[in-house]
Amino acid sequence: MRSLSLTIAAATTILLATLSTVHAQDGTPTGITNTAPSTYSCDPKVCLPPACMCASLKPPGGLDPKTVPQFVTITCDDSIQADLFVTAQKLLAAAKNPNGCPARGTFFVSIQYTNFALVDQWYAAGNEVADHTWTHVGTPPAAEISACKEALNAYGGIPRGKIQGFRAPFLNYTLGTLQEIAQQGFIYDSSATAVIDDANWPYTLDNGLANDCWSPGLCTAGALKLPGVWEIPMHSVVDDTQIPQLMDVYLAGTSANVTSWYNTNWQRHYNGNRAPFGIYVHPTHMTNYVGLPDASGYLNTMTSIIATLASNPDVWFVTNQQLLAWMKNPVPASQLASQSYMQCNQPVIAKEICNGLDDTKQGVIDKNLTNQCTFNTSDFQTCFNCPATEPTAANPVPASNVAVGSPNYRYPLPDTCDSIWWDPIGDNCLCNSSTCAYKDVSQPITKNGTTNGTTNGTTNGNGNSTSNSNGKASGASQIVNTVGMTIAAVLGALAIVSL
Numbered sequence: 001m002r003s004l005s006l007t008i009a010a011a012t013t014i015l016l017a018t019l020s021t022v023h024a025q026d027g028t029p030t031g032i033t034n035t036a037p038s039t040y041s042c043d044p045k046v047c048l049p050p051a052c053m054c055a056s057l058k059p060p061g062g063l064d065p066k067t068v069p070q071f072v073t074i075t076c077d078d079s080i081q082a083d084l085f086v087t088a089q090k091l092l093a094a095a096k097n098p099n100g101c102p103a104r105g106t107f108f109v110s111i112q113y114t115n116f117a118l119v120d121q122w123y124a125a126g127n128e129v130a131d132h133t134w135t136h137v138g139t140p141p142a143a144e145i146s147a148c149k150e151a152l153n154a155y156g157g158i159p160r161g162k163i164q165g166f167r168a169p170f171l172n173y174t175l176g177t178l179q180e181i182a183q184q185g186f187i188y189d190s191s192a193t194a195v196i197d198d199a200n201w202p203y204t205l206d207n208g209l210a211n212d213c214w215s216p217g218l219c220t221a222g223a224l225k226l227p228g229v230w231e232i233p234m235h236s237v238v239d240d241t242q243i244p245q246l247m248d249v250y251l252a253g254t255s256a257n258v259t260s261w262y263n264t265n266w267q268r269h270y271n272g273n274r275a276p277f278g279i280y281v282h283p284t285h286m287t288n289y290v291g292l293p294d295a296s297g298y299l300n301t302m303t304s305i306i307a308t309l310a311s312n313p314d315v316w317f318v319t320n321q322q323l324l325a326w327m328k329n330p331v332p333a334s335q336l337a338s339q340s341y342m343q344c345n346q347p348v349i350a351k352e353i354c355n356g357l358d359d360t361k362q363g364v365i366d367k368n369l370t371n372q373c374t375f376n377t378s379d380f381q382t383c384f385n386c387p388a389t390e391p392t393a394a395n396p397v398p399a400s401n402v403a404v405g406s407p408n409y410r411y412p413l414p415d416t417c418d419s420i421w422w423d424p425i426g427d428n429c430l431c432n433s434s435t436c437a438y439k440d441v442s443q444p445i446t447k448n449g450t451t452n453g454t455t456n457g458t459t460n461g462n463g464n465s466t467s468n469s470n471g472k473a474s475g476a477s478q479i480v481n482t483v484g485m486t487i488a489a490v491l492g493a494l495a496i497v498s499l
């Protein structure tokens with residue numbers, strides 16, 4: 001995924017369009033609504049917020065759409081590398097929130113090729129880090145999911161309780177995968193497509209899936225019951241031929257086309273039910289590489305669109321976690337600026353602690369603070385110890401190459417400190433007040449499909465279940481797998497399979 005050519009981009013465009021078409025409407029290029037009928041039902045008298053939320057086209061809390069904030073979620077997928085990090089930052093820099101805080105975004109991180117020091121920085125700047133598996137495998141075994149979270153915690157320094165979200169590679173979510181992430185303690189999934197008639201606000205899966213019923217059985221009542229686990233639908237941009245475009249929309253048309261499509265769909269959201277609006281990208285497509293065609297046009301198109309959205313009143317660029325915080329306690333747009341989760345006060349610390357904050361040059365980690373870890377097939381920087389052997393999905397956090405207590409030892413993030421305050425060199429939490437205190441109470445990270453220690457009672461010896469373990473999901477996974485393999489067949493040698 002480190003390289004990209006015009007040929008690849010063109011092929012990806014076609015394949016992405018194909019996939020989004022299949023995904024949203026089971027191969028039918030028109031009729032942009034559900035195909036398989038949904039038998040979803042949810043009684044709002046029984047499913048009570050904030051623990052339970054029925055799927056709905058209406059905003060929560062009975063609020064009038066005209067009074068609710070228009071949320072925009074910018075999400076980036078796959079590995080975080082230096083150039084990709086800069087691209088993601090440029091997207092966010094195109095907007096500001098109404099309370100003066102920076103726009104926030106969510107990065108669904110796959111571990112292969114990721115530089116963990118940048119994960120640390122992305123989070124410290126107020127953004128969200130979420131799980132996108134280790135090797136970006138289509139139907140991820142449990143360990144691919146848990147190992148990703150474990151590495152983001154160990155080498156990126158992200159509190160495990162703050163790694164709450166999951167997105168399936170290739171958006172190949174199945175009932176089995178959703179059951180697995182629930183077992184592993186994730187708070188939400190964001191893989192299911194929404195178009196128009198199923199353009200729901202986020203909802204909990206207490207009563208199963210309600211949107212993107214692209215395969216029979218996926219939305220059947222009783223097929224899936226995951227109390228308290230949220231689905232944050234990904235909202236499509238319907239193009240002028242009525243095909244829903246989901247990710248990397250900028251690859252599917254000219255800059256003028258794409259701008260027009262976004263504007264049309266934006267009006268439907270902003271002047272309609274105000275369901276969250278999504279900008280879903282792979283930064284690699286918008287990043288320039290030596291010897292490859294100039295990708296600046298894609299980035300310029302998207303930053304221009306983002307700036308235009310931001311010019312409207314009551315538009316907020318938020319992480320998925322901020323969106324869910326609002327869903328659990330919905331307030332009118334006029335009250336959003338004062339909510340605790342919308343603040344942007346950064347720690348004031350006298351010294352640089354390896355997260356890019358509180359230095360003379362904000363956002364850049366001093367070189368002497370990070371460790372360079374080099375292995376046969378990967379290398380990365382981290383504020384923590386390098387492992388003695390190369391991390392893998394099977395063994396994500398091998399023993400450190402530095403002995404505890406030796407001068408170069410880095411202390412892992414404890415459960416009693418958020419990483420924006422944690423000094424891994426001084427073994428010290430620099431938070432000195434109750435306002436910044438943090439206690440991680442999330443369940444231990446599962447390993448290889450089995451939980452390691454005290455977890456809830458839902459782990460039933462079926463921890464190795466993969467997405468195909470549930471017969472109800474097999475049809476769905478076959479369809480997307482076919483598309484995924486098509487992409488792999490066309491692009492496999494170029495290693496650009498990305499969704």
Ligand SMILES: [Zn+2]
Pocket residue numbers: 077078132136169170498499
């Ligand atoms: Zn991906």
